[in-house]
Amino acid sequence: MKRVILAAFVMLATIASTVSVAQKYAYVDTQYILDNISEYKAALQQLDQLSVNWQKEIEAKYANIDKLYKDYQAEQILLTDDMKKKREAEITAKEKEVKEFQKQKFGYEGELFKKKQELIKPIQDKIYNAVKKMATDQSYAVIFDKSSDLIMLYANPKYDKSDEILTSLGYKSGTKTNETKTPVQGGVPPKNSGSTGSDRDATDDKK
Numbered sequence: 001m002k003r004v005i006l007a008a009f010v011m012l013a014t015i016a017s018t019v020s021v022a023q024k025y026a027y028v029d030t031q032y033i034l035d036n037i038s039e040y041k042a043a044l045q046q047l048d049q050l051s052v053n054w055q056k057e058i059e060a061k062y063a064n065i066d067k068l069y070k071d072y073q074a075e076q077i078l079l080t081d082d083m084k085k086k087r088e089a090e091i092t093a094k095e096k097e098v099k100e101f102q103k104q105k106f107g108y109e110g111e112l113f114k115k116k117q118e119l120i121k122p123i124q125d126k127i128y129n130a131v132k133k134m135a136t137d138q139s140y141a142v143i144f145d146k147s148s149d150l151i152m153l154y155a156n157p158k159y160d161k162s163d164e165i166l167t168s169l170g171y172k173s174g175t176k177t178n179e180t181k182t183p184v185q186g187g188v189p190p191k192n193s194g195s196t197g198s199d200r201d202a203t204d205d206k207k
Contacts, residue, residue: 023141028162030146033127036166036174043119052114054105061098065091152199 034040072087079087105111135143143161163173 017074025142025144026140026159026161027144027146028131029160029164030124030127032162032174033165034123037123037169037171040120040123043123046119047112047116050115052107054112058098058102059107061094061101063092065098068094096101106185126169127165130168133160134168175202 068087068091071083072091076084103110107113133144134140146160148160166173
């Protein structure tokens with residue numbers, strides 16, 4: 001009976017090992033891909049310009065409030081109590097107005113956030129769909145993203161499919177930085193290793 005159980009266990013282990021070996025892995029660097037897409041660069045420039053314009057408008061509003069407050073301090077001694085209250089209420093209202101404006105433009109789900117979703121998300125979706133298609137067509141079990149928070153101690157450029165994704169989207173590949181293996185000390189990856197601090201491991205193509 002023990003021999004039968006042992007034989008069954010060995011058979012299952014062999015099957016599991018075969019399935020594991022048959023799996024294929026690769027990785028892409030979505031930030032590298034984005035940086036080589038002209039529409040993405042144009043979108044960033046548009047977002048930057050909006051941000052600069054709105055920030056200038058906010059600074060102008062605060063400068064006006066500062067002037068109102070200084071004028072109020074200079075004239076305070078000459079004002080009646082009712083006039084003081086009116087001027088203080090005006091300054092308070094202006095401060096509330098500019099804070100609300102700032103929230104509308106830069107706050108969570110504000111105009112800048114919505115504009116970013118409008119301009120950037122379609123590009124990200126195109127990349128995702130291209131990666132999904134490559135994974136399906138070439139039978140990859142997993143495709144990692146080198147630019148995500150997943151730590152990759154070493155990434156062999158042989159398995160980097162970023163340029164393949166760019167080509168499938170109709171764009172030219174860019175220039176990559178050389179990738180070198182990062183030593184592990186005591187089983188723990190050193191902090192701030194690599195140029196971006198977010199290198200991650202990619203499993204070799206197993207056949």
